[in-house]
Amino acid sequence: MPPIAETYSLGVRVEVSKIDEELKKVWQESEGAATRASLVNLAVYSEDAGSLSKNTQLMAKITEDHACRAIVIEADCNARENHVEAWISAHCHVSGVGSKQVCSEQISFLVKGGCTDLLPSIVFSHLDSDLPFYLWWQREFREPMDSQLWAWVDRVIYDSQGWADFRAQMSLLESAEQEANQRIVLCDLNWTRLDSFRFALAQFFDHPASHHNFAKINKLRIDFAPDFRSTAVLFAGWLAAQLNWQSEKTNVPNKFSFASSSGGKIEVELRERLGQPIGEVAMQTSHMEFLVTHAECGDLLEVSRGKQGEKRTPQLMPAGKNDPVSLMSEELMRGGPHHVYLHAVERVRDLL
Amino acid sequence: MNRAADQPEPNPLREGLSARAVPQPCTIVIFGATGDLTHRKLVPALYNLAADGELPPAVEIVGFARRPKTDDEFRSDLEEATRKFSRQSVRDEIWKNFAQSIFYHQSEFEDESGYKALVKRLDEIDKNHGTRGNRLFYFAAAPDQFEPILKNLKAAGLNQTCKGSWARVIIEKPFGSDLASARELNSAVRNSFTEEQTYRIDHFLGKETAQNILVLRFANAIFAPLWNTHYIDHVQITAAETLGVEGRAGYYETAGALRDMVQNHLLQLLCLTAMEPPTDLSADSIRDEKVKVVRSLRRWPRNEIAADVVRGQYAKGAINGEPVVGYRQEKNVNPDSQTETFVALRLYIDTWRWAEVPIYMRVGKRLPKSATDISIHFKKAPAVLFNKDLHDLNVLVIRIQPDEGISLRIHAKVPGTSFRIEPVKMDFHYGTSFGKASPEAYERLLLDAMSGDATLFARRDEVEEAWSFIDPIEEAWHAKKNAPELFFYPAGSWGPEAADDLLARDGRAWRRL
Numbered sequence: 001m002p003p004i005a006e007t008y009s010l011g012v013r014v015e016v017s018k019i020d021e022e023l024k025k026v027w028q029e030s031e032g033a034a035t036r037a038s039l040v041n042l043a044v045y046s047e048d049a050g051s052l053s054k055n056t057q058l059m060a061k062i063t064e065d066h067a068c069r070a071i072v073i074e075a076d077c078n079a080r081e082n083h084v085e086a087w088i089s090a091h092c093h094v095s096g097v098g099s100k101q102v103c104s105e106q107i108s109f110l111v112k113g114g115c116t117d118l119l120p121s122i123v124f125s126h127l128d129s130d131l132p133f134y135l136w137w138q139r140e141f142r143e144p145m146d147s148q149l150w151a152w153v154d155r156v157i158y159d160s161q162g163w164a165d166f167r168a169q170m171s172l173l174e175s176a177e178q179e180a181n182q183r184i185v186l187c188d189l190n191w192t193r194l195d196s197f198r199f200a201l202a203q204f205f206d207h208p209a210s211h212h213n214f215a216k217i218n219k220l221r222i223d224f225a226p227d228f229r230s231t232a233v234l235f236a237g238w239l240a241a242q243l244n245w246q247s248e249k250t251n252v253p254n255k256f257s258f259a260s261s262s263g264g265k266i267e268v269e270l271r272e273r274l275g276q277p278i279g280e281v282a283m284q285t286s287h288m289e290f291l292v293t294h295a296e297c298g299d300l301l302e303v304s305r306g307k308q309g310e311k312r313t314p315q316l317m318p319a320g321k322n323d324p325v326s327l328m329s330e331e332l333m334r335g336g337p338h339h340v341y342l343h344a345v346e347r348v349r350d351l352l
Numbered sequence: 353m354n355r356a357a358d359q360p361e362p363n364p365l366r367e368g369l370s371a372r373a374v375p376q377p378c379t380i381v382i383f384g385a386t387g388d389l390t391h392r393k394l395v396p397a398l399y400n401l402a403a404d405g406e407l408p409p410a411v412e413i414v415g416f417a418r419r420p421k422t423d424d425e426f427r428s429d430l431e432e433a434t435r436k437f438s439r440q441s442v443r444d445e446i447w448k449n450f451a452q453s454i455f456y457h458q459s460e461f462e463d464e465s466g467y468k469a470l471v472k473r474l475d476e477i478d479k480n481h482g483t484r485g486n487r488l489f490y491f492a493a494a495p496d497q498f499e500p501i502l503k504n505l506k507a508a509g510l511n512q513t514c515k516g517s518w519a520r521v522i523i524e525k526p527f528g529s530d531l532a533s534a535r536e537l538n539s540a541v542r543n544s545f546t547e548e549q550t551y552r553i554d555h556f557l558g559k560e561t562a563q564n565i566l567v568l569r570f571a572n573a574i575f576a577p578l579w580n581t582h583y584i585d586h587v588q589i590t591a592a593e594t595l596g597v598e599g600r601a602g603y604y605e606t607a608g609a610l611r612d613m614v615q616n617h618l619l620q621l622l623c624l625t626a627m628e629p630p631t632d633l634s635a636d637s638i639r640d641e642k643v644k645v646v647r648s649l650r651r652w653p654r655n656e657i658a659a660d661v662v663r664g665q666y667a668k669g670a671i672n673g674e675p676v677v678g679y680r681q682e683k684n685v686n687p688d689s690q691t692e693t694f695v696a697l698r699l700y701i702d703t704w705r706w707a708e709v710p711i712y713m714r715v716g717k718r719l720p721k722s723a724t725d726i727s728i729h730f731k732k733a734p735a736v737l738f739n740k741d742l743h744d745l746n747v748l749v750i751r752i753q754p755d756e757g758i759s760l761r762i763h764a765k766v767p768g769t770s771f772r773i774e775p776v777k778m779d780f781h782y783g784t785s786f787g788k789a790s791p792e793a794y795e796r797l798l799l800d801a802m803s804g805d806a807t808l809f810a811r812r813d814e815v816e817e818a819w820s821f822i823d824p825i826e827e828a829w830h831a832k833k834n835a836p837e838l839f840f841y842p843a844g845s846w847g848p849e850a851a852d853d854l855l856a857r858d859g860r861a862w863r864r865l
Contacts, residue, residue, distance in 0.1 A: 037784045067785055102784045195369070196405070202365035203408055206374050207484055209516065211361070242364045297445055303409060315409035316402075316449040340368035 008060055010052060010108050011089025019107055019126060022088050026105075034092055034101040037067035040332075041127045045073045045119065046138040052108055055138075056089070061325040063091040063104035066332045069128035070106040073119065079112035084122065086110075120149040127152075134187075136328070140164070141172045150180035157331060159189040161230055161277075166352035170345065189327045190231050191341045192334075196320035197278050198238060200292040200303045203317075214243055215260065216285035220268045223279035229254070230352050231277050232270045237348030238340065239283075247347055256351060277322055284308070294319060375802035376518075377410030378486035379477050381470070383461065383501050384493030385415025385426070389524065391433035394492060395454075397794035399434050402450045403443065404791075406799060410482040412453045414473065418460055426456035439792055453481070461493060462500045467508035474510070485517030488801055491524055498523065499540045506544040522551045522801055525616050526607065527810070530826065531819035538812050551801045552810040556617040556724075558793025560782065561756040563808070565624040565726070566638075568750065568758065575748075578730065579705070585731045585745055586710045588863050589621055592719040594671050596843070597693075601684035608691045610663070613715040615822045619646060620810070621752065622711060625726055626701055635806040639814060646817040650700040657828040658836035662850045664694035666718040669843030676718065676843045690838055692829075693717040696851035698858075712855055714862065718843035724752040727863050744775045747863065756790070757781040 014022040027036060042062070044055050052074040059070045070091070092103040107126050111118050127133060135149075136157040150156075156173070163169045177184050205211060220239065224232035236258075240247065245258035245266055254270040273279050280293040288305060295302045295316060302314035320330065345352075366374055380398070382390050401407040415426050431451065435442045457473055459466020478485050489505065491498055502521075505511055513519045523541065528534030541550055556562055569575055578584070591613055597604045604612065623642035630637040652660055667678040680687050694716035701711065730746040747761040759779040766772040782790065800808055829835055839848030846852075846862065855861055 035781075035784055039785055065786075198365070199369055199405060202363060202369055203374075205363045205365055206408060207377060208361050209484065211363070214364075239365075242367060295445070300445065313452070316446055317405040317409075318403070336368075338368070 008057055009089065010056055010087040011106065013085065013087050016084050016086045016109075019086055019088060023105060023107075026088065026090060030103075034090070034103045036090075037102050037104060038069045038128050038131060039066065040068045041071065041131050041133045042066075042068040042136065042332075043071040043073065043123055043133070044136040044138065045075065047075045047077055047115075048139065049074075049076070051138065052110060056106065056108065058324055058328070059104075059106055060091045062328050062332070064093050065329055067102065067104050068134075069126075069131065070104055071123060071126055072106060072108040073111060073122065074109070075111045075115045075119075076113075077115035082113035082118065084109055084111050084118065117146075120146050123149065124152070134332075141169055141176075143172065145172060145176035145179070147176070147179040150176045150184065151182045153180075153182065153184050155185040155187050157187040157189065157328070159327075160234075160352075161190040161193070161228060163230070166230060167349060170349070185337055186341065187331050187338060188234075188341060189324070189331060191234055191338070191344070192327050192331045193231055193277055193320070193322060194235050194238065195330060195334075196301060196318060197235065197281055197292055200301050200317050201281060201283065201290060203303070204290045204305055213285050213288060213290075215262050215264065216288075217243070217260070217266055217283055218264060218286065219282075219284040220266060221271065221280075221282045221284075222268070223271045223273045223275075223281075225275055225277050225279065226272055228277040229270060229272070233348050233351050234341075234344055235278065235281065236268050236270075236351075237344035237346075240347040241340065241343035245347070247350065250351075253351075276319075373800075373803035373805050375406070375408055375411075375799050376486055376804070377408045377483050378488050378518075378802055379412045379414055379474055379481075379483045380488045380490060380798075380802075381414045381416055381457075381474070382490045382492055383416045383497070384491070385456070386417040386419050386421070386429075387492055389492040390415065391430065392437045393792070393794045394490065394798070395430045396434045396438040397792055397798055399438055399442065399447065399450055400440055400792065401795050401799060403440060403446050406795075408802075410484070411802070412455065412477050412481050412483055414455045414457050414470070414477070416457045416459060416466075416470065418458070420458050421456050423454070423456050427451045427454050430454060461497045462504070464504055464507060467504040467510065471508050471510060485514050487513070487517075487519045489519070489521045491522065495526060495528075495537070498537060502540050502544040511544045511549070518549070518804070519545070520549050520551055520801055520804075521545050522553055522809075524553055526611065527552055527616070527815045528819060529606065529611060531816060531823050534815055534819045538816065542812075547812055548806075550812070551806055552812075552815060553797055554616050554620055554808075554810055555793040555797065556620055556752070557808040557810075558795075558797040559752055559756070560790040561750060561752045562621065562624060564756075564758075565621075565750060569625075570629055579728075581705065581707045581709050583730055584709050585729045586712060586858075586860060587625065588727045588729065589618055589625070589711065589713045589725075590727075590863070590865060591618060591715040591724045592846075592865065593717055593722045594719060595722070596666070596676065596679065596718050597682050597685065599683075601682055604693075605685060605689060605691050608663075609693055609695045609715050609717070610822060610825060614695055614697070614713065615818050616810070618713055618715060619818050619821070621724075621726055622699075622713070623814075625728075625750075626706055626711075628705070633807070635809075636811075638807055639811045643811065643814045643817055644703075645701060646814065646821060648701045648703045648706075649821050650702050651821065651824060654824060654828045654831070655834070657825055660698045660854070661825050661836065662694075662696040662839065662848060662854055663692035663829060663836065664696075664716065664839040664841050664848040664851065665689070665691065666693050666716075666843045667840045669718065669841075669845065671718060671720070671844050678840075678843065679718075690829075692838065694719075694839075694841060694847045694851070696847060696854055698854055710858060710860075712860075712862070714847060714851060716841075716847050719846060720844055721865060722754065723865050725865070726750045726752070729860075729863075738771060738773060749863075755781060755783065757783075 055072045087108040089106045090103040092101040132154040134155045135153045222232040244261045248257045250256035258266045276294050283290045289308050290305045292303050299319050301317045301319045304312040304314035306312045528537045623645045626645045627641040630641045665679050696714040699711040728748040749759045751757045757780045761775050761777050763773050764776045839850050841848040
């Protein structure tokens with residue numbers, strides 16, 4: 001059973017019209033030694049040359065925790081002739097219980113020419129029936145956004161961190177959603193990237209006795225790595241949305257302010273620093289600082305609060321990771337709608 | 353699942369981050385801190401929560417026990433145990449940070465002054481560590497120590513809190529050894545803590561699949577219409593283990609399988625399987641429905657108990673080819689012991705839903721394999737067309753442990769020109785579909801207690817109703833005259849033949865596990 005033993009290659013090359021037939025053979029040849037598992041259809045679309053191999057490796061890792069029918073598509077939109085090549089493979093992992101192998105199928109496509117026009121027909125023909133459809137779109141969206149395709153999508157996953165024009169991209173997505181008349185959940189990995197920092201900052205305010213601090217916040221500083229300004233802005237947007245701050249006009253990109261509902265002013269400073277996408281968040285009132293910063297070891301956060309300059313004993317919390325596998329795993333595990341994200345975007349759309 | 357009355361207003365920054373109630377900062381005081389439960393389960397569970405970022409930063413742990421120890425010695429003992437028993441490997445930097453929140457308080461459980469000193473210590477912790485006067489008292493000591501601990505906690509004023517803070521008590525099973533002792537314990541608890549402050553832990557309820565029973569039943573429209581006497585032939589609940597008494601002989605000799613497993617774990621599983629849909633997901637709505645199930649269990653006259661309840665004890669035999677001694681030959685077991693290591697029961701729930709549907713339960717030690725599951729055996733399809741010769745029923749199996757999952761046995765035509773029908777199994781495995789390991793039951797339950805969610809904890813009336821069902825069986829077994837027989841079964845078998853006869857009389861057989 002050659003395709004089952006391999007988890008990192010594209011697998012066996014097959015004729016597009018015979019994909020189902022060939023997949024069946026794979027399972028027959030496994031003679032019950034492997035179990036096929038699938039909770040979702042996860043399609044990943046990229047126009048980067050060589051993405052097929054890179055995404056196959058990512059899928060091999062993602063399927064360790066998230067069994068799915070993986071559909072990996074690399075599109076070469078500049079090719080002169082329309083042509084589609086296909087491969088099938090399986091990512092197999094020994095399950096937590098017993099020694100049986102649990103496998104997720106992968107169907108890979110190299111699409112030349114036609115590009116997004118061919119996408120719906122490829123995807124529609126190879127979805128595992130009755131399962132949700134998640135579309136992971138790498139890089140930027142561009143027109144035309146096929147309404148038939150979008151009507152089938154349950155969750156669209158993207159990373160706004162690499163977008164050159166956030167507003168234009170969001171507007172494309174929103175119009176695709178409207179046209180498809182479908183409630184697509186927008187899953188921004190740039191937002192997922194903030195989970196651990198949001199979690200760490202939120203826990204300061206779990207006790208109602210600390211809620212009075214919300215009205216006293218007057219400063220917010222966020223340190224971000226080069227190319228991660230949008231991540232920092234989204235973080236500020238989250239606080240603004242949840243604490244009901246209104247954005248004020250500004251001309252300085254990394255210094256802006258919000259007005260709180262009680263009329264107070266919150267000054268925000270974004271500082272570019274080498275290191276993690278978000279390196280440190282400090283939120284201040286006149287007498288207290290809430291600080292979340294990366295610990296020296298990298299994958300832990302130090303969280304502390306106290307008066308500025310005062311010696312504190314920080315607590316450690318998981319920092320989360322920034323690689324695509326970890327971000328995707330986090331996103332797939334969390335599920336649910338992302339209303340909070342949409343509210344955050346609304347508050348800072350003009351700053352992104 | 354729902355906020356307790358003493359649960360604070362939600363934190364707006366938590367929206368969308370977590371689908372569960374948020375645990376509050378608190379000090380956890382563990383009575384019996386040098387014991388097995390603390391080392392094997394509680395502290396590893398708390399460490400895992402800390403490592404996963406689930407524990408609020410201001411959670412401090414105070415171990416309360418008799419042996420003299422310093423904080424550092426206690427931390428070092430716990431580190432060793434956590435490295436051994438934790439589900440994830442211990443990271444030095446996380447342990448170091450976590451260990452700073454662990455303290456040791458040496459005192460006799462009966463010594464009032466020890467509790468006065470505890471008050472001071474807890475106040476100090478509140479002041480220095482931001483635990484805000486919230487206290488969670490975990491009773492991991494021997495049950496005979498519960499009463500002095502409760503009395504002294506009350507005398508020291510530790511059952512009371514300032515406005516905005518809470519004090520809760522977690523009690524480990526056994527919740528008494530019969531109805532009278534359970535009532536006594538409950539009233540001792542009630543003298544110090546209200547029912548809302550009391551969390552009776554049954555770790556079976558913290559298991560992922562036990563929680564999933566409610567989801568399976570009430571989030572899937574296909575099962576609801578079938579879940580009654582019209583479509584269900586019978587139900588089987590099995591809790592089998594290959595282990596013997598494993599050093600617990602002292603306790604087991606006084607308890608036996610009926611008290612140790614049936615009164616709590618198995619009846620809890622039965623309740624989740626048989627309860628009516630609750631009006632909402634609040635702890636009391638769910639527990640109201642569960643208690644109705646126990647209350648509806650048909651009671652037997654003493655002389656009929658032997659017909660529906662079989663008790664057994666393992667004799668020497670072999671497990672996985674390895675010879676093992678009989679129960680009476682185990683260390684610290686009375687050589688003439690009458691303690692049951694196996695129980696099989698046929699129960700009826702006298703409600704409209706379950707009228708005349710037999711529920712067969714069995715629990716035993718030294719059985720051929722370890723497995724806990726619930727199986728729903730549906731009635732036969734009408735005996736027309738090709739169903740005339742079908743003998744297998746459709747069976748829905750909920751596997752609690754190990755290999756958590758759900759399977760459904762249906763009939764299918766065997767490919768070929770003849771019309772042969774065979775049973776096939778559709779099988780869902782948690783481990784296969786969801787790669788991420790489930791948290792340990794204690795992790796979930798500790799978080800729930802810190803969050804004020806009592807849904808997965810037993811309420812006073814549940815415990816007392818369960819004992820009122822169990823007591824007549826125990827009384828019959830211990831009667832001087834005409835006590836039902838204690839059957840012996842070889843270790844490694846599926847129990848005494850009498851247990852098979854219990855079903856055979858009804859034309860049924862235990863499910864093959």
